Amino acid sequence: xxxxxxxxxxxxxxxPRERWLMVDGGRIGRQKHLIHGLVExxxxxxxxxxxxxxxxTGETVSFTAFIAHCLGRAVGQHKAVHAYRNxxxxxxxxxxxxxxxxxxVKHKSGHDQILPRILRxxxxxxxxxxxxxxRAFQAGHRQSPESKSMGWFVRLPGPIRRGIxxxxxxxxxxxxxxxxxxxxxxxxxxxxxxxxxxPVPAHSLQITLGGIAEKPGVFGRRIEIREYLSxxxxxxxxxxxxxxxxxxxxxxxxxxxxxAGLLDACATGANVSQPALGD
Numbered sequence: 512x513x514x515x516x517x518x519x520x521x522x523x524x525x526x527p528r529e530r531w532l533m534v535d536g537g538r539i540g541r542q543k544h545l546i547h548g549l550v551e552x553x554x555x556x557x558x559x560x561x562x563x564x565x566x567x568t569g570e571t572v573s574f575t576a577f578i579a580h581c582l583g584r585a586v587g588q589h590k591a592v593h594a595y596r597n598x599x600x601x602x603x604x605x606x607x608x609x610x611x612x613x614x615x616v617k618h619k620s621g622h623d624q625i626l627p628r629i630l631r632x633x634x635x636x637x638x639x640x641x642x643x644x645x646r647a648f649q650a651g652h653r654q655s656p657e658s659k660s661m662g663w664f665v666r667l668p669g670p671i672r673r674g675i676x677x678x679x680x681x682x683x684x685x686x687x688x689x690x691x692x693x694x695x696x697x698x699x700x701x702x703x704x705x706x707x708x709x710p711v712p713a714h715s716l717q718i719t720l721g722g723i724a725e726k727p728g729v730f731g732r733r734i735e736i737r738e739y740l741s742x743x744x745x746x747x748x749x750x751x752x753x754x755x756x757x758x759x760x761x762x763x764x765x766x767x768x769x770x771a772g773l774l775d776a777c778a779t780g781a782n783v784s785q786p787a788l789g790d
Contacts, residue, residue, distance in 0.1 A: 528665040529624060535672055539680065540711030546753075548744040548760060549707045553728060555738045557770035564777040572776055575612060576641035579695060580772045582718055583608045583633025585763035586693055591755040592716045592746060593692040595683035602750060603683040608634040611691035611714070614649060629691040638776035680713075690714070698722075705741045712745050718763075719743040740767075 561572055586593050590604040597603055610630040628648050630641055664672065679685040686692075694717040698708045705724030710717055721741030728737035744763075746756050 527624070531665050531669070531672070535669075535676060536713050537711045538673065539676055539713040543712070544748045545712070546746050546748045546751075546756070547709055548746075548756070550742050550744065550760065550764065551705075551739040552742055552764050552767045553730075553737050554723065554740045554767065555730075556768065557773055558723075558738055560770050560773045560777060564773075568777075572638070572773070573642045573645050575695075575697065576645055577638050577770075577773060577776070578718075578720065578767065579610050579612065579630055579633050579641050580636065580638045581763060581766035582693065582695060583610060583630075583636065584766055584771065585759055586716065587634030588762055589755055589759035592751050592759045593714075594750045595686060595692070595715055596750055597683050598681040605683075605687060605692050607632040608693055609687055609691035610693050610695050612695040613697075614645070616649060631691075633693075638772040639779050642776060676713075692716075694718070696720070705739060707741045707743045709743060710745055712747075715747040715750055717743075717745045719745065 557577060558574075561574065561577075565571055586608040590606075593608060594602045594604050610633040611627055612630060613625050613627050616624055616626050628645070630636070630644060633641065667675075679689055690713065692714070694710075694712055694714040696708075696710065696717065697720040698706075704722045705726075706722045708719040708721055710719050719742070721743065723738055723740050725736050725738055727734050728739070730737060744756070744760055
């Protein structure tokens with residue numbers, strides 16, 4: 512006789528409603544012809560500036576705000592990388608760079624939740640300005656427009672949600688209003704060391720920040736230990752060519768490595784530490 516098998520132990524938990532947005536976004540991204548660039552940025556200088564500022568004032572300046580500032584400036588100088596095609600087969604290049612980014616916050620039920628935040632006109636804003644908005648959002652995310660709109664949107668049936676997505680994808684101004692023009696996400700906060708992520712973005716341009724690793728590097732014609740941030744640059748090849756993508760990447764990398772905007776941000780810092788989730 513065969514022994515009676517016993518079911519393997521498991522725990523069943525509800526599938527979070529907000530995860531349906533990731534499912535829908537993945538379906539949209541699979542329709543794009545994506546190219547990915549895996550690059551490393553030397554962030555030794557900006558991270559040293561941030562550590563020095565914290566030691567002097569006790570304040571933690573948002574690293575996300577710094578990257579968003581550099582990204583907004585780089586896209587503002589190379590607008591082709593956040594172009595969108597409308598239903599007339601025209602390419603729409605926006606003047607303002609609206610950055611959709613994500614933060615880990617506490618849901619009212621107590622579990623962690625990823626919420627989006629759109630940082631408007633990132634190409635015209637300082638690190639300090641972006642930092643203040645991020646901190647305010649993290650403190651009061653439950654009253655944010657993003658939190659309220661997600662609450663009802665995720666309750667819609669899947670076909671209706673996807674129909675709305677298809678509609679706004681052919682209407683760049685509507686897409687910009689609801690989802691921004693560029694996506695910035697960080698996975699490096701969840702682990703130590705270097706490493707890249709390969710997203711399936713709905714945007715024409717998505718920047719995925721991986722881990723930060725210490726490794727030998729050449730600096731000033733000498734070898735020393737440097738800190739390198741793994742960055743994935745994902746573009747919709749249907750609307751963005753390789754040459755504009757390369758020029759944007761060089762500009763973005765240069766701004767980050769020189770610590771663009773940090774001197775002003777640190778000069779106007781407060782004397783109170785403000786740690787935050789998902790920084």
